[in-house]
Amino acid sequence: MGNREDLLHGAKRCLYEKGYFRTTARDIATAAGVSLAAIGYHYGTKDALLNEALVEAMQEWAQDLGRTLAEPGDFEATWARVIESFVRARPLWAIQFELVAHMARTPELRESFAEAGREARLGLAELFGSDSERVGAVVQTLVGGLAAQWLVDPEGSPTPADLLAGLRILVAPPPDAAVGP
Template sequence: MGNREALIQGAKQCLFEKGFTRTTARDVATAAGVSLAAIGYHFGSTETLLTQALFEAVGEWGARLTEAMAAGGDPAAVWDGVIASVRSDRAMWTVQYELVGQIDRSEQLRTFLTDSQRYARDELADLFGSPEADEERRLLGGLYQAILGGLVMQWLIDPDNAPTGADIVAALELAAQSS
């Protein structure tokens, strides 16, 4: 593995251990086993390196999440797949929530998160079999995304009292009946 690849691996490690905002150039260089100068040479700045590492980590994590959510087939199993992802990839979820607080400080992060959100909305609409009409897909994808975000937040903060996949499905049925 060359210095560039070692830096990306070291940056991923630091992102998961320390978060985006608390990771320093020295942290990454130490984790990668390379000099501080290598960051400037290969990436120009620590922020650019961390952002690149984040993009790669999100891509890897997204594939695992898609697989976990698609494994069950029924809606409760899909939500249980999200919960399984929180358990197995807690650090990745935590970093993403940290990044939301940084979107006003980095246009690159804002663009990345905006694109990711739009993609996730479409994927969730597909996963739950939403209608083909664009407006209905947008609305339902947004609802599923809001539920997903709230579910993940509950599992990160208070897993002992967070809803299960079956709870989410039952609650959606109750909400539909009361409308």
């Protein structure tokens, strides 16, 4: 690997160990085994490097999730595997929620996340057998909401059976709905 790749790998390691805002340029340079000047030369700024490292880490999780969801299974088995992916990527989810709190003050980060979100919706729709961004948005909402609950309380977060039961209640017709001919 060259300095550029070493920096990206070191930045990802720092993100997982320290989070986005506690990672310094010196931390990254030390983890990568390169000089501080290499960050400016290859990426311009520490933030640009961290943003690229975060995008790459999110893509790696998405690939992991894609492999996970490619396995056949019913709703509950599929969502159990989604939850297992949270275990493998816990630091990445923590970083994403850390960043959400700062997006109002960081427009370039918000724009980057918005673009990644649009791509994620399309990718999630495809993983669930659809080309509809709406389907991807629902799955993204479920994944993000479940990840947030799981980060706070893994033992108390909804199980796949809870999700399925709740969704069935939400989409069921009201009890007084007229039944068609």
